[in-house]
Amino acid sequence: MMSEQQQQMRLNLRKRNDHSSRSTHIEEDEEKLQIVDLSGMSLECIPESLTARLLNVVVLDVHSNQLKSLPNSIGCLSKLKILNVAGNLLQSLPQTIENCRLILSQIPDTIGFELLSLKKLSVNSNKLVFLPHSTSHLTNLRVLDTRRNCLRSLPEDLENLINLQVLNISQNFKYLTTLPYSIGLLISLVELDVSYNKITALPESIGCLKKLQKLSVEGNPLVSPPMDIFEQGLLMVKEYLCEKINGSHKNSPKKKSWFGKLAKCSTFSGANLPLDDREGYIMQNYRSIEHLASPRYMGMFSPKSLFSPKSYRSR
Template sequence: MMVHEAQDQVRMGLTKKKTKRTSIEIEKVEELDLSGLSLDALPKPPINLGIIHKLDLSNNNLQNIPESLTARLLNLVVLDVHSNQLKTLPNSIGCLSKLKVVNFSGNVIESLPKTFENCRSLEELNANFNKLNKLPDTIGFELINLQKLSVNSNKLAFLPSSISHLTNLRILDVRLNCLRSLPEGLENLINLEILNVSQNFHYLDTLPYSVGLLIALVELDASYNRIKVLPNSIGCLKKLRKLSVEGNPLVSPPMEVVEQSLQAVKEYLSEKMNGTYKSPTKKTWLGKLVRYRTFNGVRTRNHDSEGLDVSEYHSLDCIASPRYNIASPRYNMGMFSPRRLLSPRTYFSR
């Protein structure tokens, strides 16, 4: 788009809305919408950027945002630059001390500038579908007001340990990354309601014990990973209403428990943690004989030393070996009666 055409679009995109704060005071809230205009570059705006509260530059072809532009957006609250070709964010983004919502999903950004941590008013960060391979190490120490952190579909191998200091965080979405593990200390996220770590495929093979200490957690999605054992502490999550663990080679809890219900999973893990879990009794060979009606299996008090009434039984067909030919008169079917099978003597005399 030509520069003069872009400038015309800037004028058209600028809208003024009046919001009544009190019966006397009136404040003008400025919004600049330049989305979907196929912009390759941003022209010099013919307005005072200091009055802009919301800037929408989404769905364009922008490869960068000028440092000088961001530095003058001192009152910006919402910044939307999703679906562009941005490779980096300007360092001057750290000047946006009033910024609460930022969306730069659908770009090719590999890392966030260090100054990004100065946006201490930030409440929502959407960085989905980029090429992020790491987050700033101290992000959790600085963005203390963050409530939603969505960084799915990136290349993150680890999350910084400072994440555990985001005590106001309610949603953490890190699916479709390359996560090897989650940081310890997640129990500090006392307001976290939704945790999605799904589809890290062959990388994530364990969850930390602290996941089960997220007292406000309502939804946990750990599907399609390599997790074999869920931490027993998950049995303590009283507010948990949704648990997704399909696509994992689970051993504990076994899939037959998972398929029953969430409550069954919580009870299983709780019993494992308390040491009160008793594995289901396996059917013995004796039970199999009863099942196949070899004998009635009724326990008695006086019939025989084993306490089993074997007076009524069915013959065992098709029992033969090269050594003992049951067709021979010498080895009639009486030799294969349950009394002989149950006898301590396990061979036949000749």
Template sequence: MLYVQQQPMIKKAERSGGGSSSWSRGIEEERLEIVDLSGMSLDSLPNPSLNLAIICKLDLSNNNLQNIPESLTARLVNLVVLDVHSNQLRRLPNSIGCLCKLKVLNVAGNMIQYLPKTIDNCKSLEELNANFNKLIQLPENIGLELRKLKKLSVNSNKLLFLPRSTSNLTSLKLLDARLNCLRSLPEDLEKLVSLETLNISQNFHFLRSLPCSLGLIFSLVELDISYNRITSLPPSIACLNKLQKLCVDGNPLMSPPLEVVEQGLYAVKGYLYQKMNSPSSSSESPSTKKKSWVGKLVKYKTFSNGGETKRSSSHEEREAFVMPDYKPIDTLASPRYMGIFSPRRLFSPRNYFTNYS
């Protein structure tokens, strides 16, 4: 059944201020509508009975769609939210690049291997959910073009790596890349100045190391690297003063050792802090990469280098590492929730994925 709902845009017109131009914008926006065709077992889309240019939200989720017509997408010029999760899509139309006002795109639970390069033209995009697909790679310039992106969820795919340009997503607050085949992470992670949650768990035997720049994401609050093959944490993690949750379960960690990890976050950061400032560490001839990130830490006065600062200063810095007790990130990646990955749970409920209405 076709469900059409008019948005109460009169209030928006009032909030936008006085003047004839604001009033005309209000009248124009008043015609924007929400179209809900979800859960109708559609194999194809019916011929539209209304002007596609007046649709601001289109929900096609929980159907049997195998493709979306190029001509249809190209005419959705005012679309802000597009939800096509839980279908049988193998690709997205190239005309998705015409959606310059699109803010939320949910394509989770399909069979998509590649996102079209034209998605770079969706400059207003803030949330991209591509979980539970067959993605092999992301568009190379995704970080250079989608500068407003705040949430990037690509878990449960087949990604081998994240594009270098990912580091340029300066508005990104959440990056969820668990349950992939990641071999490595981009080097310049310190550019992710807004990132608060990073989940790269369950890449299993593929992910074996972390870049030193991970410790330069000073906004990071939650970090989940569980169930990988990581043997040592970068000492720079000791400098993540906002970090509150750290999960390292299921890794063959040697540095820090298991007995330190079991003591919690404070103990882990203290261990890494001492390792970073130890005379033996400073006497080694570090690589160019290590010199680079250590130089940045010294620049931001994050830690004392080689005993150059006074003892009192060092003590103050150590005090900054007092954090709450260790609390692992217990989310969908946790083994206790593995049951929800079954096809029955994945493709049936409408409320499994984020509701943007």
């Protein structure tokens, strides 16, 4: 026997289907549906059995509900082109969503403003050219998988992804040639895979990734760091990049600015330096900035914005 919520969904489907012919059997209507609008119904779940029968759905709109998960049967929707899940309580998308055969060429611009609780975003094996700027607002994100796409670049303010542990941007092949400086400011990053792209140099900031345990770079025409450094292991790679930041590597030009002192890998405040070295750029009466820990302000006060070589030259 159907629950009251299921009956309400079926009634809503019938009312909002303007294209299907009238029928005494709701199942016959479902087979003809191309647009399914279940938005704003306070739904806490979508039955597996219902989703599995909507094989011809092109647009599935479930925004503004109370959904904590999507049914695994969503992988059966091989014709699905648009999935709107904004305004829900989702923390992840089911693995079966990869079975939806349609190739994505873009992600909604508002994804980072709507899915604030999202912990895993997997959009691999598509034709994405870029990630929307709002991606950097997914501050609860743990895993970001964008491999096997056509990415030309990544958002500049990645440092806002303070909980990101795994970043896979491999196999974008000839399209991805550079990485943003902010990739080295992902304070929680444990795994980074940039293999099989056209990257010639890693950002020096990667040397500051204290928690990084796995770095995959094969299949790139890398010049910096040179391959003999990679052969010595991750620790040596990070040391090499740190030395380049500080201008102390034998192949690096000597830095004359104070930026090198501020980017000592372990800190951006200079707190670990001798007192005499700190004088001149440490505020004596320092007080913390409160009430600004939101995505709107994070970019303004990030180490990248304050201390990046680009910012320093513009001052």
